[in-house]
Every structure is written in C-alpha cells, then in structure tokens.
Amino acid sequence: xxxxxxxxxxxxxxxxxxxxxxxxxxxxxxxxxxxxxxxxxxxxxxxxxxxxxxxxxxxxxxxxxxxxxxxxxxxxxxxxxxxxxxxxxxxxxxxxxxxxxxxxxxxxxxxxxxxxxxxxxxxxxxxxxxxxxxxxxxxxxxxxxxxxxxxxxxxxxxxxxxxxxxxxxxxxxxxxxxxxxxxxxxxxxxxxxxxxxxxxxxxxxxxxxxxxxxxxxxxxxxxxxxxxxxxxxxxxxxxxxxxxxxxxxxxxxxxxxxxxxxxxxxxxxxxxxxxxxxxxxxxxxxxxxxxxxxxxxxxxxxxxxxxxxxxxxxxxxxxxxxxxxxxxxxxxxxxxxxxxxxxxxxxxxxxxxxxxxxxxxxxxxxxxxx
Numbered sequence: 001x002x003x004x005x006x007x008x009x010x011x012x013x014x015x016x017x018x019x020x021x022x023x024x025x026x027x028x029x030x031x032x033x034x035x036x037x038x039x040x041x042x043x044x045x046x047x048x049x050x051x052x053x054x055x056x057x058x059x060x061x062x063x064x065x066x067x068x069x070x071x072x073x074x075x076x077x078x079x080x081x082x083x084x085x086x087x088x089x090x091x092x093x094x095x096x097x098x099x100x101x102x103x104x105x106x107x108x109x110x111x112x113x114x115x116x117x118x119x120x121x122x123x124x125x126x127x128x129x130x131x132x133x134x135x136x137x138x139x140x141x142x143x144x145x146x147x148x149x150x151x152x153x154x155x156x157x158x159x160x161x162x163x164x165x166x167x168x169x170x171x172x173x174x175x176x177x178x179x180x181x182x183x184x185x186x187x188x189x190x191x192x193x194x195x196x197x198x199x200x201x202x203x204x205x206x207x208x209x210x211x212x213x214x215x216x217x218x219x220x221x222x223x224x225x226x227x228x229x230x231x232x233x234x235x236x237x238x239x240x241x242x243x244x245x246x247x248x249x250x251x252x253x254x255x256x257x258x259x260x261x262x263x264x265x266x267x268x269x270x271x272x273x274x275x276x277x278x279x280x281x282x283x284x285x286x287x288x289x290x291x292x293x294x295x296x297x298x299x300x301x302x303x304x305x306x307x308x309x310x311x312x313x314x315x316x317x318x319x320x321x322x323x324x325x326x327x328x329x330x331x332x333x334x335x336x337x338x339x340x341x342x343x344x345x346x347x348x349x350x351x352x353x354x355x356x357x358x359x360x361x362x363x364x365x366x367x368x369x370x
Contacts (some may be wrong), residue, residue: 023127023141025337025358026126027128028126031364032081032082032112032117036077039076041077041365041366042075043364045071049067049069050356051064052354057348060305062354065093065139069090071089071090071106073085073086073088073106074087083110086106086107086108089145090102090103091103106146108120115156116154117153121148125151126145129162129184130162131184133301134289134292135207135228135296136298138298149167151163151164157190165181168181169181172215176216176218178213178222179213180211181210182296183206183210185206185207189201189202199233199236201234203229206229208227210222210223223258225252225295231270241278243276250267250289253265254293266289269288280323280325281324283322283324286319287301287317287318287320288317288318289317291303303316317347318345318346320341320342321341321343333361335358336357336358336359337357337358339356341355
C-alpha cells in the first residue's frame, strides 16, 4: 500500500511543477566584470542562521544550529579575466564555550573567459554546487561553508558544469592520519531553445569521498565511497512565476568493499515537484532508497543511523513538503530566507519537521578606480 502511495504522489501532483528548493540566496560566487579591471574592492559576506530539526526518528535526531558567519575581505581584479580575493572567515555558534566555532583565512584566485573558469584556493562551494540533498548535506552551508582546493566550471544560458576537489585533510610523512578529500562533478544542459519558456535538462551528479594516501603511518584501509545521480528536469515559466519537476535515480557504491560499512551498493529514487510565485515556493519531495548510504549527504536519507551505527534500515521512504519564503527586507540588501519542511517517514509512520531562517547580507564595494 505504501508503495502505491509513493507512485500516486509522484504522478498526481503533476499540475504546476517545481523541483527541490532553489538555494540561490545561499550560494557564493566570485564575480568578475570586465569594467572592474585594475580595481580593488571591499568584500563582506554575512549570514545569521537558525536551523532547527525536530527529528525523533532512529536515523537522525533533531538539533539546533543558531549563530552567524562573518567574512570580510579585499579583492583585486588584475585584468578583465583574473581576480584575487582574500579575507577571514568567522563562525560563531551561540551558546558555545568557544569564542569562535571557526576562524580561518580565505583566499581565492579565479580566472574566467567565455564561460569557462578555474578557481584555486577557497572555492565557490557548499550549496553553490547545486547537488541534491540526499547526496550533499544541506547543513554543510553552515558547518563547512568554505571549501578549499581546485575547481573548474563552465556556465552559459544553456549549460552548467562544475568539477572540483575539496581537500579536507593534508598529511605529511610523519602523519598518523589519512588524507581526506571530496571529489564532485555536476553537469546539466537545457535541450530546448534558450528563448523558450520551457526547459528540459538532463542532470548528472557525482560525489566521491576518499580516505587514504601513500605516505604517513596510518594503516587504515584506503577507501573511496561514491554517490551519483542521473536525472531529468522539466521547467516552465520565468523567474517570477515558474514550475518544474525532476526525477532522479541515485546510487551508492563502495568499490573496495572493505566491510567497514554495512552496504557496498545501494540505490534510491528522488523526485521533486512544486511551484514558485514571486517570493513563495511550495514543493514536495519523495525519496525511496534501499541500502542507500551517504558519504556527505543529508543524514535523514541514509539507511544507517548517524546516531548509532548499529541501527540500520534497509529501506527508507520519505515524503517532504517544503514551504519557503524569500525576500529582501524593507528594500535593503538583506535577504531573508524562511523555510518550513515537514517530513513523513512512510516505513516507520513517523511525522517530523524542520524550520530554518537565514538572513544574508553581501557587500562588494569598489574602493579604487583604474
């Protein structure tokens, strides 16, 4: 019966369509404008966040993330194609015994020409990659906002490609730890005319998490775990009023089969639909997974509990309703994003929910003339 509910939810809602939440407000981008050649800029990124998950299921228990991110910096655009950015990233979780949860330097060198770009240093990371939530944790926007490594991108009106390595742990010959990095690839392309109000987009996403390295004294097994997604996305409308739908096959694989995790292969279906009208987005998501594990995905989708590794649910079937309101506050540059996301676990017959509030303010102010 529950399988039939999943099927009906997929096909009965195909009226006005929109896919999973658009995280454009929470995305980061290094802007390069030809007119800014030879100019310095003052940069400021701020975000106050309040994300509360009222989860009482065995896979992920609820918690609260409440605090701010603050990143001042300077930029210099060397010419029409190359830009340097440097600054300091600060994160403070309210109630923490530490003054700062994170305090680290940030530095980016970006070269861009004809839609192609390369970044070394701090990447256009986190939610800017545009991955699906089951394979990329939504909380990484708060807990790992800044990624460091190497990134290649291409973007025009029809195509988006993002290829990157996010280096998580460096080791030397005396290290007793493994090196760690995340590899990611995301590509999608509109198959219809760019002037059409309709879009049909094949979507390919791949994430791999590596633990290993040839040097150092750590003897743990070398592992590479993968999540991937093959999907098709339909859109209709414009930025003010639009709808879309996507259907995705998701895969999990651990080719080394070390036995560390309870499964070396898994699969899932992830489908999203809904609509957007001005500042309001309403969408629904259905997830049905079997032995589906997550190297860096949002924990609630996993078959293995993040709370207790011995707790394992072979099949996971979830239905999300997502309500989002986004708007500039009082004609200012402060963007507010308010979200309410109830979720129903069809297997365990559990109803949970989460809600989030983000206030984002960004400055890119020129302080010199060519």
